[in-house]
Amino acid sequence: MKLRLLAAALAAGVAFGAQxxxxxxxxxxxxxxxxxxSPAVSPDGSRVVFAVRSTDIxxxxxxxxxxxxxxxxxxxxxxxxxxxxxxxxxxxxxxxxDAIYFLSARSGSSQVWRMPAGGGEAVQVTNLPLDVDTFRxxxxxxRLAVSMETFHDCADLACTVKRLESKDKQKxxxxxxxxxxxxxxxxxxxxxxxxxxxLALSADGKAGTELVNLSGALDGDVPSKPDGDNNDxxxxxxxxxxxxxxxxxxxxxxWSTNFDLYSVPVTGGVPRNLTEDNKAWDxxxxxxxxxxxxxxxxxxxxxxxxxxxxxxxLDLASGKKRLLADxxxxxxxxxQWSQDGQALYASAQDLGQHRIFKIALAxxxxxxxxxxxxxNSFDLRANKLVFTRNxxxxxxxxxxxxxxxxxxxxxxxxxxxxxxxRFGEPEQFSFKGAKGDTVYGYxxxxxNYEAGKKYPVAFLVHGGPQGSFGNSWSYRWxxxxxxxxxxxxxxxxFHGSTGYGQxxxxxxxxxxxxxxxxxxxxxxxxxxxxxAFVDTKNACALGASYGGFMMNWIAGxxxxxxxxxVNHAGVFDQRSMYYSTEELWFVEWEFxxxxxxxxxxxxxxxxxxxxxxxxxxxxxxxxxxxxxxxxSQGLSTFTALQRxxxxxxxVVFPGENHHILRPANSVLWHQEVLGWLDKHLKK
Numbered sequence: 001m002k003l004r005l006l007a008a009a010l011a012a013g014v015a016f017g018a019q020x021x022x023x024x025x026x027x028x029x030x031x032x033x034x035x036x037x038s039p040a041v042s043p044d045g046s047r048v049v050f051a052v053r054s055t056d057i058x059x060x061x062x063x064x065x066x067x068x069x070x071x072x073x074x075x076x077x078x079x080x081x082x083x084x085x086x087x088x089x090x091x092x093x094x095x096x097x098d099a100i101y102f103l104s105a106r107s108g109s110s111q112v113w114r115m116p117a118g119g120g121e122a123v124q125v126t127n128l129p130l131d132v133d134t135f136r137x138x139x140x141x142x143r144l145a146v147s148m149e150t151f152h153d154c155a156d157l158a159c160t161v162k163r164l165e166s167k168d169k170q171k172x173x174x175x176x177x178x179x180x181x182x183x184x185x186x187x188x189x190x191x192x193x194x195x196x197x198x199l200a201l202s203a204d205g206k207a208g209t210e211l212v213n214l215s216g217a218l219d220g221d222v223p224s225k226p227d228g229d230n231n232d233x234x235x236x237x238x239x240x241x242x243x244x245x246x247x248x249x250x251x252x253x254x255w256s257t258n259f260d261l262y263s264v265p266v267t268g269g270v271p272r273n274l275t276e277d278n279k280a281w282d283x284x285x286x287x288x289x290x291x292x293x294x295x296x297x298x299x300x301x302x303x304x305x306x307x308x309x310x311x312x313x314l315d316l317a318s319g320k321k322r323l324l325a326d327x328x329x330x331x332x333x334x335x336q337w338s339q340d341g342q343a344l345y346a347s348a349q350d351l352g353q354h355r356i357f358k359i360a361l362a363x364x365x366x367x368x369x370x371x372x373x374x375x376n377s378f379d380l381r382a383n384k385l386v387f388t389r390n391x392x393x394x395x396x397x398x399x400x401x402x403x404x405x406x407x408x409x410x411x412x413x414x415x416x417x418x419x420x421x422r423f424g425e426p427e428q429f430s431f432k433g434a435k436g437d438t439v440y441g442y443x444x445x446x447x448n449y450e451a452g453k454k455y456p457v458a459f460l461v462h463g464g465p466q467g468s469f470g471n472s473w474s475y476r477w478x479x480x481x482x483x484x485x486x487x488x489x490x491x492x493x494f495h496g497s498t499g500y501g502q503x504x505x506x507x508x509x510x511x512x513x514x515x516x517x518x519x520x521x522x523x524x525x526x527x528x529x530x531x532a533f534v535d536t537k538n539a540c541a542l543g544a545s546y547g548g549f550m551m552n553w554i555a556g557x558x559x560x561x562x563x564x565x566v567n568h569a570g571v572f573d574q575r576s577m578y579y580s581t582e583e584l585w586f587v588e589w590e591f592x593x594x595x596x597x598x599x600x601x602x603x604x605x606x607x608x609x610x611x612x613x614x615x616x617x618x619x620x621x622x623x624x625x626x627x628x629x630x631x632s633q634g635l636s637t638f639t640a641l642q643r644x645x646x647x648x649x650x651v652v653f654p655g656e657n658h659h660i661l662r663p664a665n666s667v668l669w670h671q672e673v674l675g676w677l678d679k680h681l682k683k
Contacts, residue, residue, distance in 0.1 A: 021420030024447030024484025027670040029421060030475060031055055031663045034413045035062075036388055036396045038090065038377060042097045045382030046072045047117070049081065049091040049100055050398060052413065060664045064089045066102060068117075069398065069410060071384060078411055081119050088113070090134070090230070093381075095141040099205065101125065103132060112144060114205045126199070126207045129161045133194065134223055134230040138239040142201050143266055145214070145233060145242055147223060149192040152216055160192070180254045184582050185226035186625045186657030194221035196233060196244055198266045212268045220246040224259065231284055231334065237291040241265050243274065245283050255584040255594075257281045257303055261296060274314065280307065284334060289341045292316060295324070297332050303585045304509075306466035308502040311335065311344065311359070325364040329501040330357075336380050345385070347375045349499030352428055352440050352470035356387060370399075370407055374472035386410070390473035392444065392480065393423040422447045424483025426471070431526035434495055434515035437504070441523050442469065443531050444479050444489035454535040456681035458482035458489050459524060459562070463545030465496045465508050465516070465590075475666075476659055477544065485674050487681075488534045492523035509590050512546070512605040513553045520550070521558065540677050544568035545629060545658065549607065552637060555618065556610025564680035565618040566673050569629050569658055572636040574602040580630040611640040617647035619676040621669060623656030649676065 035053040042048070048071055053064045064087040070076040082088040086106035093100060097117060104113050107124055110131040115122035126132060130148045137144060150160045167190070175182070181189055196215040200208045215222045222244050223232035233244035247259045259281045262271035275282040280299040287294055294314040299307035309331040311324040330348040337344060343360045354374035357366040370389060376396050378387035388396040389407065395414060402408035424444040433439030446455050460479060462469040469477070469491035479489040493500065495515040496508025507515055528536035541562045543550050548570015555565060571577050578587050578595040588594055591602040603609065618641055622634030631652060641648035651672050653665050660669045 022422040022447075023420055024486070025418075025421050025423060025478075025480040026484055027481060027667050027674075029417065030478060030481060030670075031666055032057070032417065033395050033475075035475070036398060036411060036413055039379050039386045039388060039398060040091045040093055040100075041071075041379045041381035041384050041386050042093050042117070043095060043381055044097055045384035046070070047097075048379070048386045048398065048410075049093070050388075051089050051091065052080075055663050057663060060662055062663075063087060066091050066100070068119075071386070071400065071410075078413075079119070081115065082122070092135075092137050093117070094137070094205075095139060101135070101137050103135065105131075112146065112207070123205070125201070125205060128211075129157050136230050136233065136235060138235045138266070139237055140239045141205075143198055143235075143239060144201060144207060145196060145198050145230075145235065145266075147194050147196050147230075147233075150195045150216070151191055152193055152195065152219065157211070164190075179249075179251045180584075181582055183627045185627055186623075187226075187627075193219075193249070194223055194225065194228070196222040196242070198242065212266065214242060214264050214266070214268070215244060215246060215262075215271065218246055218262070218271060219249045220253075221249075222246050234285045234287060235266075236287050237289060239266065243285040243287075243294060244271075245285065254582060255303065255588055257299070257305055257585050259283055261285050261294075280304070281309075282312075283309070286335050286337060288337055289339065293341075295335050295337065295344055297335065304589045305583075305586060306464070306498070306505055307331075308505075309333070311346065313361070324361065325359050325366055328359075328364075328366050329503075330366070331498065331502070331505075334377075336378070338380070339383055345369075345378065345380055347378065349468060349470070351499060352442070352468065352493060353499070354470070354472060356385075369401060369405070372471055374470065391471050392426040392442070392473065395473045421484075423480055424449070424489065426479075427531075428471070429527065429530055431522060433519040433522050434507075437495070439492065439494065439519050439523060440500070441490065441492040441527065442471070442479070443491075443527050443534065444483045445533065446483050446486050446488055447480075448486060449533065451533075453533060454538075455486065455488040455533050456677075457524075457534055457536060457539035458487040458677060459520075459539050459541040460489060460491045461520065461541060461543035461547040461550045462491070462493070462497070463543065463547045464498070465512065465546035465549075466498050466505050467546075468493050468497045468499055470499065481670060481674075482677075485677070487677065488531070490524055490527045490534065490539075492520055494519035494523070510592060510601050510605075512549065512590070513557060514605075516550065517553065517557060520554075521561070524561075538563065538681055540564040540566065540681055542566035542568075542673065542677075543570065545570065548629070551618065552607035553605075553610075555614040555616055556607060557613070559613055559615050562616055564676060565616050566621070566676060567618055567634075567637060568621045568660075569623065569626055570620075570633065570637065571607065571629055572633045572640070573608040574606040575599070575608075576636070577629065577633060578602065580632065582627050608636070608640075611644070614640065614644060614646055617680060619649050619651070619672065621651045621660075621672065622653070623658060623660065624652055624654045625657045628658045 038051040049068045066081040067078045069078045088104045090103045112125040113122045135146045198212045261274045264271040279302045285296045297309040301307045332346040356370040373391035376388040390396040398410040399407045548567040551565045551567035622631040638650040
């Protein structure tokens, strides 16, 4: 009944918008937008296949299908390839370009499927007793690499299936552990680990039944959890070996970031460690076209997940390594080789943008290609570069580089849905922040901006803390939602933010409440001074995760700055945070040591020590399945507010984790947040 009412309400919202144009972006729009991702260019560069996620309001979930676009015909319209009840995702071209492989659960479990490139009936490729989580196709098209969740002490998949069935039948349901992780992100561990296998394909593209376990000899997950994917492993160009990234678990997994790259023959054998000398994170292996060089990304400081990812070139014959673009003070996010093997393409955050760079091996000089906005993913085949790009006023669309070298838009998804929406105009600005450093931020005008008027302010504080609120589109913290509700929006990339050099990112560690707070104060003042429409005296601050920590910190250390606060999944007490979170390397790096060895720095940055100074009304929101920052932190915040008689409201989402993902819950979350702002800023 609730879902039907939601569907009706959203439909009514769209209909009403059509009669009352223009208007600002609203949450009804946001949850309904189609999301473009995962471009894969055909081997000859003539076509691209990609994924589009829509939202099924009635079922309260997303649904993903595959589309294709003719790149050889200017102005060609995208064509839908798949359609059905089950999702279709992760498209990959066959080496000849005559077929597309993809993941789908249309048979009842997640398996690899294959369909003709021009569309038609899909054929199931794998029929394994466990879900296939990720896969890759060998360059010759004769073998698959697949990852599945298995018990590593099982000799075959049947053993894992039998053990899971046995657990389901047990009347007692206690969880027992001898080591951490006992839970990670939003899931309690059941003892299974991600395992990488290979299996041969027949001439007609069907998978055989003989599985080769490639990573099971090692105690760890492939891909990594919770966010790993098939970029964690790669076939060699001759298809004879695979390199994968793995962290050995043992008893130190929760406080280790020591991922290494291992090479193993596709027919099985003992994995060989290629990066044993580096005790920090090694990731994203990609082979040069001739197979002689392995490029990958490497951090240098163990235990620090936000260290700079440098690009390493490994000569596979000699074992010698060298850094590419070692003077480039940016952190590479993904890599791909040029067709001639003379350059690498990399994406990286850069001064509030997220760009694609081309880096020639000869000089190591990064050359930006994509301009402003944010790149989600990209693919390069036959010298045809296709990427998804978004910015503050547009969700992701497909782009390519035109003849003039400038980005050229290929798709127009959501054009009709957003035709009547007037977006708030964004502008980047800078000011002198803590230590006299240049700090950047963004201001958005409200959608209905009129010169000479002042507007209440939504002051958004990003999480991470090593993150950024830059020129990008978001489905969780989208500043246009607040501009669409009539607010001016201010966002500051304070010390600790990414994309401004590693020293700037490093500056927050051990100083959560120092330089970042100073930047936020100076940034809001600078916005008010530069933009007359920004009413800094009529403002609310909002943030999640570290941003939620900052709401608690502001409550005790800047308690005359805002009329209200919104705290989603924020840290309240550093001591209980340390003992209840899962990835201990994070808190240990940020404050210098395990809490029980050195609590002074954590306590210096502990909001719980300042609750007697709180007086600002606060909305507290939390997901009950949030294991990164336990919902007990939200409860503690609410208790501190209520016990002191401070106006407050608590909203807990039982089925959500650190993020609010389900469409109906996202609608409710935004209703609560905007209602709280309206109550305190639009009296």
